[in-house]
Amino acid sequence: MQKVKIGLIQMALKVETDIEPAAIRDAMNEAHLPYIEKAADAGVQVLCFQEVFNQPYFCPSQDKKWYAAAEKVPEGPTCQMMQKLAAKHHMVIIVPIFEETVPGIYYNTAAVFDADGSYLGKYHKTHIPQLAGFWEKYFFKPGKSNWPVFDTAYGKVGVYICYDRHFPEGWRALALNGAEIIFNPSATVAGLSQYLWELEQPASAAANGCFIAAINRVGTEAPWNIGEFYGNSYIANPRGEIEVKASASEDELLIHEVDLAMVREIRNTWQFFRDRRPETYTRLTDGE
Numbered sequence: 186m187q188k189v190k191i192g193l194i195q196m197a198l199k200v201e202t203d204i205e206p207a208a209i210r211d212a213m214n215e216a217h218l219p220y221i222e223k224a225a226d227a228g229v230q231v232l233c234f235q236e237v238f239n240q241p242y243f244c245p246s247q248d249k250k251w252y253a254a255a256e257k258v259p260e261g262p263t264c265q266m267m268q269k270l271a272a273k274h275h276m277v278i279i280v281p282i283f284e285e286t287v288p289g290i291y292y293n294t295a296a297v298f299d300a301d302g303s304y305l306g307k308y309h310k311t312h313i314p315q316l317a318g319f320w321e322k323y324f325f326k327p328g329k330s331n332w333p334v335f336d337t338a339y340g341k342v343g344v345y346i347c348y349d350r351h352f353p354e355g356w357r358a359l360a361l362n363g364a365e366i367i368f369n370p371s372a373t374v375a376g377l378s379q380y381l382w383e384l385e386q387p388a389s390a391a392a393n394g395c396f397i398a399a400i401n402r403v404g405t406e407a408p409w410n411i412g413e414f415y416g417n418s419y420i421a422n423p424r425g426e427i428e429v430k431a432s433a434s435e436d437e438l439l440i441h442e443v444d445l446a447m448v449r450e451i452r453n454t455w456q457f458f459r460d461r462r463p464e465t466y467t468r469l470t471d472g473e
Contacts, residue, residue, distance in 0.1 A: 187446045189339045191366070191396075192229035193439040194220045194238075195418045195431055197404030202241050206254035213239035214263060220438045225274035227440050230300070230339040233279040233368045235402040235418075236347045237293065239263060240283060242372040242402070245409035247323045255285035258296045259304045272302025277337045279344060281370040283324070284309075293325040293346055295370060300338035308333055310346040311355060318374075318411040321348070332358040340365045340445055347371040350385055350399075351378075353392070354469065360393035361458070365448050371401045374412030382417060383427065391425030394452035396443050403434050423451035 200212045217234065224232050236242070243251040258264055263282055271278040277300050284294035284307070293310035309328020313321045332355065335342045343364030345355050350369050359367050369386060373379075382399070390397040403416040419430040420441050429441040452458060 188442055188444050189366070190228050190230045190440065190442045191398055191420060192224040192227070192232040193398055193400045193418045193420070193431070194224075194232070194234050194437070195400055195403055195416050195439070196220075196235065196238070196436045197402065197414075198241050198406050202243070202407060206240060206251060209241065210239045210254065210256075210263065214266060220436075221270055221274070221278075223438055224440065225276060229276060229440055231277040231279070231337065231342065231366070233370060233398060233400055234281055235400045236281050236370040236372040237283050238281050238370070238402075241406045242414070243409075244321045244324060245318045245411045247320050251283075251324065252285075252291065255283045255291050258282065258284045258294055258307055259298075264296050264298075264304075267296075268298050268302050268304060271298040271300060275300045275338075277339055277342065279342070279368055279370070281344075281346065290326055291324055292328055293321070294328075295344040295346060295368070297335045297337070297342065297344070299335075305335040305337065306333055308344040308346070310349060312349050312352050314348045318409070319348075332362050334359060334362040334364045336363075343367040345369045347373060350389070351381070353389060356389040356393050356397075360395050364395055365445050366396040366398060366443070368398045369400065371399065372414060373401055375415045376412050379415060382415075383419070387421040387425040387427060390421040390423055391451075392457065394423045394448055394455065394457065396423060396445075396448070397421045403432075403436065423447050 280296045284292045297305045315322040343359035400418045402414040431437045431439040
C-alpha cells in the first residue's frame with residue numbers, strides 16, 4: 186500500500202485536575218470518541234493521540250496522586266477500549282498512555298494496535314527531562330525499547346515521544362529499522378522550545394527520508410499553568426516540508442493522506458543511508 190490516510194487528534198483537558206485520575210481518564214476517553222468516529226467516517230487508516238492523551242500533563246507537579254493515573258498495557262481499560270475500536274474501524278491506533286508495568290515502575294508509553302485489533306507492542310519514551318515545569322523523572326522511568334518499528338496493515342510505523350524529538354539518534358535508529366512514518370505525540374508549551382517545533386522534526390524527516398507526524402495538545406491546565414499548549418500538530422514529508430498543520434488553540438482532528446512511495450524516492454535521491462560512516466561515530470556511544 187502506497188497511500189495512507191493519517192489522523193492526528195489534539196485536544197484540551199476537559200475536566201478539572203482536582204478530581205481523581207480515573208475520572209479524568211474516563212472523561213478524556215469519552216471526549217475522544219466522537220473524533221475517533223469522525224476519523225473512521227473519513228477513512229483514516231492510522232490514528233494517533235497526544236502524549237498521555239487521557240490525563241493532564243501532570244509533570245509540573247511532584248504529587249504521588251498521579252501514579253494512580255497509570256494503567257496496564259495492553260490489559261488496562263483504555264487499551265482494551267482502543268483495541269476494540271481499532272478492530273471495529275479497521276484502523277491502526279497509537280495510544281500514548283501512562284503505564285505501570287509492576288507496582289512502583291512507570292513509563293511514558295505508546296501502545297500500538299493494528300487494524301484488526303491485534304496488539305503489536307509498545308514504545309517507552311527514552312529521553313526523560315527533569316527541569317522546572319517538566320519533572321518527568323519523578324514519574325517516568327527512561328525506556329530502552331530498542332527502537333521498535335511496527336509492521337501495520339498500512340505501513341511501517343515508529344513512535345518517538347515529545348522530548349525525544351530533541352535527540353537525532355532515535356529518529357535515525359527508527360528509520361534504519363524500517364519506519365516509514367514516525368509519530369511524535371507531545372505535550373509542549375509556548376516558550377523556550379516553540380521555535381524548534383517546526384524546525385527539528387521537518388529536519389529529521391529530511392535527514393531520514395520518512396514522514397513525521399507531530400501531535401501537541403492545546404489549552405492551559407490549572408493549577409500548574411506552566412503556559413499554553415500551542416497545538417500546531419502537523420505532518421512533514423521526507424523532503425522536510427510540512428504538508429498540513431492544525432490550529433494553535435482548538436480541539437482538532439487533522440486528516441491527511443501521505444504517499445509512502447516518497448520514502449523510497451527521497452532516499453534513492455539523497456542516499457544518506459548509503460553514505461553514512463557509522464565506524465567513525467564511536468564518539469556518540471563511548472560514554473561521557
